[in-house]
Amino acid sequence: MIKQEPRLDAPVAGMGMTAELGGRPWQRPPLYTTVEDALDYYIPRMGNDDFSDQLVDVMEMGVPLTTLANTIQMAGVMEGKHSADVGILIMPVLIEMMRLIGDTAGIEYTTGMEKDNSEPRSTLVTKALNRLRDEESDDEDMQMSEPEMQAVEQEEETTEEVLEEPVEEQPKGLMSRRV
């Protein structure tokens, strides 16, 4: 069974109220309200040589594009450029743009959407191991050596004999006599 660990990176209760309302960029109205505006902000920046060089380096390191896209859009939300909704909507375009940059540079990258069937999930492995262990223990209980079997049979016979003996009913009342 997986043991739940305490989350130490979670915000402290009431932390969201430590700054004045509207004091953070994401608490103010976003700069780009439509997906077109937001994409017009991102696409030219992503096409920039400095950005694409850095992006290619990161992609070559094996960072998944889904993670990169999520980070980029989240930074945009935090800077107050667009809302979280717009950020989620434009993520596929960001991924596709990064794939275009990667293919143009001729590098191999990880999209983060590959269906990796080579390694089973760790939870599945644990589950299968537990089941195997249970089955093994059941088999051990079922399989007994011949002397053990004989001993068990003898025990059963003696218990049957004991059970077969008639048991006389003892009088239980206050006025009853003892025989």
Add this chain to the structure above:
Amino acid sequence: MKTNVSDLGYYQMESLIAEMENMPVEQKTPTSGLLSPTINRRKKDSNAKLEDSPAYRVATYFKTIRDKRMEIKRD
């Protein structure tokens, strides 16, 4: 808990593009001549909602970039 839904959005966009490609092409009705309709009937446009949706608008960007990428890949 899943915090990154970009892969789901990507798959959604792919299916939306497939839907866009299978959309029926609108035929222009003649406005003059013998075959022009005399009664101006309002057409029931089922795709109007889809075309106005932000996801559809994003899909057009997505498709343009993807086509460009495919061109580069082919070369």
